[in-house]
Each structure stands twice: as structure tokens, then as C-alpha cells.
Amino acid sequence: MATDRKAEVTWHGDLMSGSGRIDSVTSGAIGGLDVDWRARSEDAQSKTSPEELIAAAHAACFSMALSNGLAQAGHPADELKTSATVTFQPGEGITKIALQVAGNVPGMSQDDFRQAAETAKENCPVSKALAGVPEISLDARLEG
């Protein structure tokens, strides 16, 4: 079954001095988020940006794929803590994504965890959509 998710944004003025707002999304989970070029390309000043949203999407997608892979391998995770850092170079685009995951997975070796994380990084739908990013790094380790 296909799933559609929609977001609505309004913008006023030109790129450099104008500003916008992410008004709403299908689920209602976020809304009223201000965005502007300066916050995107220089100092965030508590404002989100397309790249921060991509980071959130990638971290969430990767975590789901890894959780599924671990469960299928007979080692369901108690907890996965994932961060994704997206680097935006104005004029060039997204140049790098750094994924970091710390897992609490009973009975699993470090090597097997790294392998499962690598597979999740290759196969999650957001990774596939972002396959054109020049560098996607992964740091995966077990905790405890």
C-alpha cells in the first residue's frame, strides 16, 4: 500500500531577506516551524532547516531498518540511539551525512552489530533516496 505524507510551507519575500514557516504536516506532529536562509546556511538560532529535517528522517529510517534487521537475526534491540548529522554547503548542496548509532542488544557481538548497521545504512528507503550524497559515514557500537 502506498503511503502519502504531505507538508505545507508558506514563504514571504526573496531568499536572502525573506522568511518562511512549515505550517503543518499530515500527522499534525509538527507545525509552526520558522525557516529562513540565514538559519539554514549560517547560525541555526533554534530554527530548523531542510537539512535538519532530512537528518531527522534519516536517523528515524535507519533506526527502523536496523531494528528490523536485528529482530530478524534473532537479536531484537532493547534500545538504539541514533544521530544523523547532515552537512550543507551553500552552492553545492548536501555534502555529507554522518550516522552514529549506539545499541543495547543482548547477546550480540560488536562485529555482528556493525554488519547489521551497515546493511541498514545501505537499504533503508531514506538512504536509497539520499544515495547521491557524496559521503555517508557510519559509526556503530554496542553499549554496556
Place this chain on the structure above:
Amino acid sequence: MARGNGAISAATGAFSALPYSLASRVERPDGKTSPEELLAAAHAACYAMSLAGELASAGTPPDHLDVHATVTLDQVEDGSHRIVASELLARARVDEMDAETLSRLAASASEGCPFTKLIEASATVTVNATLEGETDGD
């Protein structure tokens, strides 16, 4: 994964502890976000900035832009999920602008939005821009 759940927070603090789950991603959202919804928000914001830039460069900065992005996740032949489409709809209030020029600038704004270029590895991106006051789809 089918029974698990997660929470998403942003480094800037602009949003935090957003719950999500497999069910909210591939079935009904029930108030929960999903990776594709966050990508839709990213694409709409990226495209709005790019279109504002294109219009300003053409000497006609917009008074107001409404941009909607709809990202579609679908199951493909091998059973895996894939992001197959991102549909951009823009409504622009711009002085001294005709529909043809807006269409041209809207297309080049999509090409200039870094996220469009990336997501085209997986998804078909479509753009439809109209001037405020026109009928949709003209």
C-alpha cells in the same frame, strides 16, 4: 520493529521527542510523524527557498508563496519499501508575472533545490506552480 517505537528530536530544539512507529509510517499516522513526512517538510521548505531565490533573481521577488510537498512511500516488486514520488505544488503571489514565466522559474527552482537532485535517485519529482487568482491546474 513491528511492535517497537521511537522518538525523534532536533539539535536546534525546533522539535523534540516526536513519536513514530512502523504503523504510523505505512498505515495511519495517528498523530505520529514518519521519515517520509519529515522529508516532505524538508522538500517543501527547500523548494520554497529555491523558488523565492529564482523569482528574486528574475527581478520579481514573491509577496507570498504557498508550497505543498507530498512524499509517497510504496512497496516495490521485491517487497521492500521505496520512496517513489515527491509532488511539489506552489501557489505564488508575484507582481508582474505571467503563468509561462512562473512555470519556467518553478521548474528551474526544483533543479536548483539540492534535495530535488538527491531524491531523484529514488523518486519522481513533479512540479506544478500557479499564480494566485488562477484556477488550479491551468
